Amino acid sequence: MKTKLAALAAAGMMVAAPALADLVVPNLSYRTGAYGANGTQYADGFNDYFTLLNERDGGIGGERIQVPECETAYNTEKGVECYEATKAEGLVYNPLSTGITYQLIPKVGVDKKVLYTPGYGRTSAKNGKVFEWVFNAPANYWDGASVAVKHLLDVNGGSLEGKKIALVYHNSAYGKEPIRTLQDLAEKHGFTLIELPVDAPGQEQKSQWLQIRRDKPDHVIMYGWGVMNQAAIQEAANINFPMENFIGIWWSGSDIDVLPIGAKADGYKSLAFHGVGTDYPLYEDMQKYVIEPGKASQGGQHVGSVLYSRGMYASLVIAEAIAKAQELAGTSKINGEQLREGFEALEITPERLAELGLPDFGPEIEMTCANHGGSGMARVQQWDANAKKWNLITEFTEPDQDILNPLIAEDSEAYAKEAGITPRDCN
């Protein structure tokens, strides 16, 4: 039986990897599993932007982009399998999972592939001296925590002295990331931090909200993902927690998080590092070249939603980096190393965004050898339950770099020591 299975498996794997000649950007997506509802929308946006480039411009620099999908179900073992299955041709990886990112960080350095983790992954990967192959612009978890606290400072007249802030977080690597930053910020601004972990996937959080009702924090910050967001917003509505004092990270701020709660979710806030909706000139092209010819991923059912826009934004940054790499390398057929050069020289100015048909869509991105995380700027958006749309209520805000930089240096140095990496010289 064992040999028979092995023979079958061998037969199956012979036909596995299709021969690919173009530039390959694998999409390690998840459309099933506990977070499938979120992963689907992101994957659609990721695919559609490259489809648009292929259809409208014939790819990037004359090279068509192939986006083979591989289903990870947010599972690290499947993520590793997907990475190994595609790495022969793949240039850059964006697994949309902090767990898989941690898995891949050591591997990409050896295989010379770029790991691009916008808004998630390992925060201290911002330090390009240690994490040569990882990029997490435009913002990371610690930026998010700092921008959220800055917003709370603004709404509290500049002082959080004596206030209580609760952090409701996904009890995993992802949710734990901001704790250290928030502890330092609590010390700096004099507020008390209450930490409330919620176990994955997150439907069960009655006791956490009971504690919130008892402790009466002035504000709640949430680091959730998937069904945990809906459950939390519903629980907050149940205990009549004022929604405008409830602020989520960008992963807790999509349409599907608030729509099921209905009118009671009105006023809920979340961070955002990109615009949403279809009121951008780019969508005319998208309509013409992708949606109408029926080439949109899954028929384009999620176009314009928050997570679709985020997937699209991720491909936009990758596409810009590919173009930059082609320019620097002087060839259109680039490899992983050249793409990394492209990422390190990447500059996306507001003018460039407008040129791409997405004016004021994201923050300005400027990456260097030492800074792989950009400026870290983010905005705050607020849910309007009647109009069923997110409204941006602040401008792009810069996080508190005085707090973040020492933390990033500390964490990346610890990693370098553990992994035996000598930080490179970036001058």
Add this chain to the structure above:
Amino acid sequence: MFYREAGDFKTTYRDDSQTFPIRLDRIGYYVILAVAVLVVPFVINDYWASAVLLPFLIYAIAAIGLNILTGYAGQVSLGTGGFMAVGAYAVYKLMTSFPEVSVVIHILLAGGITALVGIAFGLPSLRIKGFYLAVATLAAQFFLVWLFNKVPWFYNYSASGQINAPTRTVLGWAVTGPAASPAAKYLICLAFVIFSAWVARNLTRGMVGRKWMAIRDMDIAAEIIGVNPLNAKMTAFGISSFFVGIAGALLFAVYLGAAEVTEAFGINKSFLVLFMVIIGGLGSIFGSFAGAAFLVLLPVLLKNVLVGALGWPTDLAAYIELMIVGALIIFFLIVEPHGLARLWLLAKEKLRLWPFPH
């Protein structure tokens, strides 16, 4: 005809009680072993190592461990994921605290630590059995995962609670960390698989194994004929956890390289290994391998056929894959409740008689 024992005479008890009494089986076993050790390491690539062979070998060790406890000793356990986590965190702490000691020793020590934890959680088995014991071990699963997530000492106070395996070498070859070659990772796992299967096979056909089976078949009768239940049950829990701990250590250090306890060692792992044991065959070492192969290789094969060859959408393929694996599990449980190992035995019986069934 194809598979016969004519001329294969046994004249001593020693011959009669060997693991592979039929010569063809014996030769087959040596051939497989030779191919695994002498051929595979030279042709293996990253994909085969990381997606197919490493998980197969590591889950085979875990399945052997659980099979000792559930298949041979009859103690139902749902704590496998938790015990694997103990192995993983033990090896992580040992690797980072004593970097100069060989990782092989660390993995064995991690198995030993898991054995102690397993014995501690096995103590209730003296008073309770069956479903009640399953619930007690389920508590171990949740408690251990919670503990490793809660106490920062276990993950060396890293910001995210993830653990990362640093590079460690055996005889100058890196076996953990990103620089490890697929062949080195494969060989270290293979060595532990051969060691585990050899130890387990010999334990189960000796006095210890007979005591376990006596307890499994009827504990009161076993006690009357002089089997000490405390001794038998605790050795079963200890040895089972030892193998499960080794599997957890290898899963984290060699295969994944980084792990997050809730995701990598959750309740799903316990179920996965339990299904491997049930499908492979309770109380069979070969069954542990067959079950691990079935549940590790089949999904990868289906994915490659459905997405790679037929070009189906990945989500549809993932659902179909779940349905096919689920249906096959039900099919096997109905047609052959004793698992793949029993099917294999039946096939061998038939082949020995073929073409004259009577």
